[in-house]
Amino acid sequence: MLVSIDVATAGDQPLYAPAPDWIAPAKLSDALKSAVSGGPVLLDIQQRIDGATVWNYSDTAIRLDTPEALAQNSNITVAWSPDKGDLIIHQLAIFRDGEEIDALAGGQTFTVLRREQQLEQRELTGILSATFAVEGLRVGDTLRLRMSTSAKDNALGGRAQVVQPLVADPVRVSAAGYKLSWRAGEPTSWKILADKVDAKAARNGAFSELPIALPVPKQPDIPADAPGRFQRLHLIEASTFADWADVSKIMAPHYATEGAILKGSAIAAEVDAITSATTDPLRRTAMALQLVQDKIRYLAVGMDGGNYVPQSPTTTWDKRYGDCKAKTLLLLAMLEAMDIEAEPVLAHAMLGDVVPLRVPSALAFNHILVRATIGGDTFWLDGTGLGTRIADIRDTPALGYVLPVRPEGAELMKIDLRPPSRPSVSLSIDVDESTSVDLPSVIDLTMVTRGQFASLLTLAASQLPEKEQRKLHEQLLQNYVGEAQYDLLTATPDTENGTVTLKGRGVFNSGWRLQERRTERWLSRFPNLFSFEPDRARPAWADIPVATAAPDMSHYRMQIRLPDGGRGYTIDGEQLLDTQMAGAAIKRSVSMADGVIVVEETLSATGAEVPAGQIASERDRVATMLARSPRLVAPENARRRWELEGAASSTQLKAVKAIFAKTSADADEEDITALTSSASFYRGIGDFKGAAEVLTRQLSLLPSADAYLARAAALREMGDLAGALRDAEEARKLDPASPQAMVSVASYMAEQGDVTNAVALLDERIALGGKTRDDYRRSKFALIGQFGDAQKALTELDALIAEKPGSPTLLNERCWIKASRNIQIDTALKDCTSAMELSESTAAILDSRALVWMRLGRDEDALRDLDAALLQAPAMGSSRFLRAIVTKRLGNDNQAATDLAVARRMAPSIEREYAHFGLKP
Structure with a gap:
């Protein structure tokens, strides 16, 4: 990483002095007159290039008009790098009711913190932070800080460079300005990368000045997929570099390799090992790159002149860390020792397409890598990369324009992209769906990863406990195969190939x-x-082209x-x-x-x-x-989950059961996903006993209202109404506000004959009103319609429909009560048909209307509706049961037997329920 620091200084303590004479101070009084609430009052930035030194002056003022603003700004922190120049505090003052209060009165000073701020980002910057807790601040005060830094980077060979973000609309600031100045006799290039900025340089004594009014105009919106060169950056930059060749030439001495590898040193031994292993220069290059990538951990070093100067190869090897500069120099030295032609190349990791539009300077780059030439072919070698091997050493990074670093200088060149040589992810899945198309699929997968994915998995293996590793593996695989339950999941690194292979066996939807x-x-x-x-x-x-994804x-x-x-x-x-x-x-x-x-x-x-x-x-x-x-x-006759008997292959079904048994046994209170999936599977194949057993284990680990309700539904299908009611009551205890729990309790009570208390329970909820009131009313009418006075249910349902005449759910409910209880059949057909006209999902309505046709003795029409309903919902037990009755009446005993068997499997309670309505197969 090339660390570019625009505000930097030398000396490990801030200085306190008036602003230099060249500063034209802003008038705070004028800014306060036009100040608006909620934004900075003043922002004035002035920069000067004087020989190799860059001065940065800032004047900021903010009104603390809210308690939040007061809390956020009562502690001031400024940062600087002590190997470049000085931090000078000119003024820290509080303005209150026309009075200026010196916050530095009495000799108060900033406190210097010496800890690294960016170490967690793998960066040693050497930057110090100076903090100051401003005492006596009040809401309504204005706090002003004026400060300067000077920066001289000896690595730039006497050149100076500046880059400064410019405030742009719609940022709110009452008064803002920027000015750049430089000695009139020094060749200085400058450029504003934003559009529509009116700025002209003018001579002022010995210096040229470029003032810019802030904020600059809002830049045109550009599509996110536009190439970088079309983006308009809110930046001004300047430098005293003559051209790109000058940048190249100045950087070259820092990457000289002569004498970098000492005879008899550890690095020399590594070089000897490589040259002894092979005579092929390409293999030697790949081995050297692997060593730099794998054995030197990444840590950016920007301290003690390290912005542009790499640490020596010996230091890098001894400390076993380095940034792009250090890794590049080490790799260059090794290639030089093996007589392989190579040179360093400056790049920008994100703005490579913009580099030709910028002012020539080292600030145009934030990365460096190696360009090697072997047998007439060009190879781009990045020591900070991961897992590069000879198989993919010809791959090209999407860095746009780069600058070779040469003693004689060089011009920009563009990297011509090549397709990648091997996948970053290679996924192979063997899927067993040989029993049925709607059972969970059984998968055996192998996923070979390289690069970042492989590095992530390798890092996880070294730093995470086994349980967390597995969770990471599952999350990674979820992006590729969806959510699954695995009874086997392993990760195996392959150092030789730079890959990590995930293998898993499991089930997924x-x-x-x-x-x-x-x-x-x-x-x-x-x-x-x-x-x-x-x-x-x-x-x-x-006319803007589209930038597509980097090679992968x-x-x-x-x-x-x-x-x-x-x-x-x-x-x-x-x-x-x-x-x-x-x-x-x-x-x-x-x-x-x-x-x-x-x-x-x-x-x-x-x-x-x-x-x-x-x-x-x-x-x-x-x-x-x-x-x-x-x-x-x-x-059309594909085997479904309710037709598993007699399947030619049962390997899928057996594997699903075995995997769920294993994953359910391994489940704990932190992750019950396997149990919920297993219960869903058993319900799906009509094994309600199996579902209840899984849910019992789930409730022992992590009781929940949903799990109790799910087990209650399973128990009901098994004929255990008392058990179902007990579970529904437990669900209501855990979540008293749950409408589903309340309605379930009432329904199970009514089904056992206690209609009066069931209705009373729902009436209590209805009396409370609120958003759920009408849902409880509908549930009450359905309950009465099924187990109580059907005529009364219809009367009350009529009133609710009058309030909500366009509800297909209510119309279908009314149709169903009439059909199931065999009353007002003459109007039931209209209810169902109206519901169908208003609904996008008609399977349940077709089911209701089929019963109306049956009550009317029109079995052919009933069969037509039942066929249509089952096309939409083939597993709907009620339609299967009704079709069994209809087809038997029509003389098709085989079809009737098939449908009855499916109905009994998928909804065992359906026969008991319909017997209540006088309907038997």
Whole structure:
């Protein structure tokens, strides 16, 4: 890291003196007249370049018009670097009712703190902090601080440089200004990187001056995906460097390698080991780079002249730490000792595209790396990188324009980007879905990571306990495969290849979804990984190209074992793809054979810009490619979770049960996710006993209202109404405000015959009013409609519908009460039809209307509605039960038996419930 410090000084104690004569002090009285509440009163910055020294003067004043402002500003902290110049305090004063109070009266001074402020960011800056607690401040006071710093960096060879942020609209400041001055006889370059700033330099005695009124105009909005050179930065910069070649030449002596490796030293031994291991210069280079990356930890050193001067290779090796400067010099010295052509290169990690637009100075860069030439090929070697090996040593960093550092000087050059040589993430998944399309999928995965991911995992292995490591692994995998429960999860580092491999076995939610009445799943990951939707609607943006992602590669392979050997399964969409679009190279192949789907995809970001004239066509290409992404479509008779008996393969089901058994046993009060997932799985396959057992364990670890209610529902399906009521009561104790708990208690009471007390319980809640009042009213009417006086329920429900005539839920409730209790059938049909017209989800309404048709003796119409309902919700037990009755009436005994079996599996209580209405299969 190249540390650039604009406000820096020398001497380890602040000085106290009047401002220099060249300062034109601002008038605080004028600023106070126009002061507005909530912002600074005064901000005046003046900078002067005088030979190799840069002076920085600041005058700030803030009105403490609120207790919050008083608290935030009563302690002042200023920072400086004592190896560059002096910190000079000119004035610290309180202004109150026209009176100036000297806060430094009586010899009070700033206290110097000598601790490192940035050590947690792996940075030794050498910066000192001086603090001052201002005494006697009151709300309404104005606090003013005037100070200067001087900075002379001997590493710059007598050159001076300045960069200063400029306050821009809409920042609120009552009075603000900036002025830059320099000796008229010295060649000084300056530039304002913001647009629409009217500034002209003028001679004032021996100095030229450039005043700028602040705040500068608000800069035009630029799309976030625009290349950096289109951004307008609120900066002014100046320097006495002649040109970029001058910057290169001045930096060169700091990276001289002659004598850097002492004969017989530890570094020399490392070089000898490398040269003995191979004669191939490329392999030698890769080995040297690996040593610098792996054996020298990163720590930025900006102290004692370290902004631009690297520590020696010997120091770096002995201390086993260094920043980009130190790592670069060490690597250069090693390559030089092995007769490999290499040079240092200055870069900016984020603004490389902007460098050619800037004033030549060392401030244009914040990073340095090595450019090596081997066999006519160029290699960009970053000692601060992670996990680089010979397999990817040809990869190029997205740093834009860089500056080679040479004794004779050099000009800027642009790094030509190459596609990455190997993936940063390579994910392989073996998916077992051979039993049913809507069971949880069983996955065996292998994810090979390199670079930052591998470094993160390696660091976690050395610093985190096993439990926290596993949590990190699960979080990382969740971004790639979704939430899963793993009974096996390991991380294995491979130092030789610079990778860490995650292996896991677990279950995750099925990828199958019901889309437009067909069951399908996506096979491609591109819709989740890749998009291209630049906004160039504004006329001012029409000619701005798009900057795409830096070079990176990900590889994905998925193998899916299908039910029934894959019979009837088809693939929609584009199976083969090999193209480049929107700054990415994309490859895909999809194949199906012997009941196994294999998907292989590679996505490589190239870093290429998309010219403005191609944006529209590239958007269309990307949208078309994503729309054609392959989908796997299941046949209509695909085996479902309620049809598991007789499945050709039960490996998926057995594996799901085994994995959930393991993860549930490992669950604790800090993480019960495995238990909730396991309970959901057992409910989904109609195993309510299994669900209740899992929920019992969950309640023993972490009781909750939701868990009690879930177990109550399972017990009800098992016929244990007393147990269900007990659990619902426990849920109500834990969460007395829960409407679900209250309604569940009332429902279970009514189902056991205690309708009076159940209604009274709901009436208590209704009497309280509030947002939930009408929900409780609806629940009460449904309860009475099912177990009590149906006519009374309809009368009260009529009143509620009159208040909310557009509610499909209420209309369906009224239709259902009429149909189930077989009253007012002549108007029930209208209720259901009206509800359907108002609702987007009609399965429950179709179910109600089917019962109306049945009451009217129109079984064909009932069957039509039940078929439509089950297309939307195939597992709906009530529709299965009703269809069993209808199809038996129509003479289709086989279909009736099938539906009845499914209904009994998915909703065992349905037969008891419908018997109450006189409906039996």
